[in-house]
Amino acid sequence: MVGRRHAGRVAAVALVAGLALSGCGAVSNPGAAAQVGDRTISVSYLQKQSRDILAKAGRSDLGDSESTKLQSDLLQQLVDDELIVPTARRSGVSASQADIDEVKSQIKAQRVVIPPDMLDGFARWVVLRRGLNTKLLGREPSSQQEQAKADQLVGREMSRTAEQVGVKVNPRYGTWTGSAVKPGGQLVTPEPTAPEAPAVPQMP
Numbered sequence: 001m002v003g004r005r006h007a008g009r010v011a012a013v014a015l016v017a018g019l020a021l022s023g024c025g026a027v028s029n030p031g032a033a034a035q036v037g038d039r040t041i042s043v044s045y046l047q048k049q050s051r052d053i054l055a056k057a058g059r060s061d062l063g064d065s066e067s068t069k070l071q072s073d074l075l076q077q078l079v080d081d082e083l084i085v086p087t088a089r090r091s092g093v094s095a096s097q098a099d100i101d102e103v104k105s106q107i108k109a110q111r112v113v114i115p116p117d118m119l120d121g122f123a124r125w126v127v128l129r130r131g132l133n134t135k136l137l138g139r140e141p142s143s144q145q146e147q148a149k150a151d152q153l154v155g156r157e158m159s160r161t162a163e164q165v166g167v168k169v170n171p172r173y174g175t176w177t178g179s180a181v182k183p184g185g186q187l188v189t190p191e192p193t194a195p196e197a198p199a200v201p202q203m204p
Contacts, residue, residue, distance in 0.1 A: 033170050
């Protein structure tokens with residue numbers, strides 16, 4: 001199974017539950033929602049994922065606060081998808097394609113609402129996050145206390161990576177705190193027109 005905690009993260013991103021200088025700058029490109037190192041997460045790509053989630057969830061009546069939270073959660077996940085790879089590499093953790101495919105199958109079997117474009121990146125995040133939990137804790141977490149400790153250790157390493165590569169967030173979506181996207185600024189409502197091709201490159 002994907003696991004209760006990871007399924008909860010997907011649920012938060014996908015609205016299943018009710019419907020995660022270097023780090024503090026703002027992007028200079030208005031077409032970018034965020035910049036993680038040399039990788040750009042475009043506004044059009046983020047809006048497409050938001051539209052896909054709403055369509056799959058059968059929702060079209062989100063208020064401003066819900067829409068803001070949805071896009072903030074999505075942007076956080078997309079930033080984490082980028083940061084987890086160098087973080088894991090530095091710790092000697094990798095994700096095999098077989099493990100990624102297994103998690104993708106679990107996500108689909110659980111009927112989790114997640115945009116197709118984000119499925120590969122999220123599955124990779126789950127696999128690498130599990131590996132980092134075990135590597136940094138010294139064993140697989142077996143209790144809530146151990147999971148909390150593993151989360152703290154992984155969070156520290158992710159923040160270190162963010163400081164090294166640099167994370168910048170479009171102020172319309174909020175600010176980067178060094179470890180997370182803090183919502184704020186002007187709401188950017190998903191446009192009804194078809195977006196351009198995603199600017200987030202697929203990782204090997």
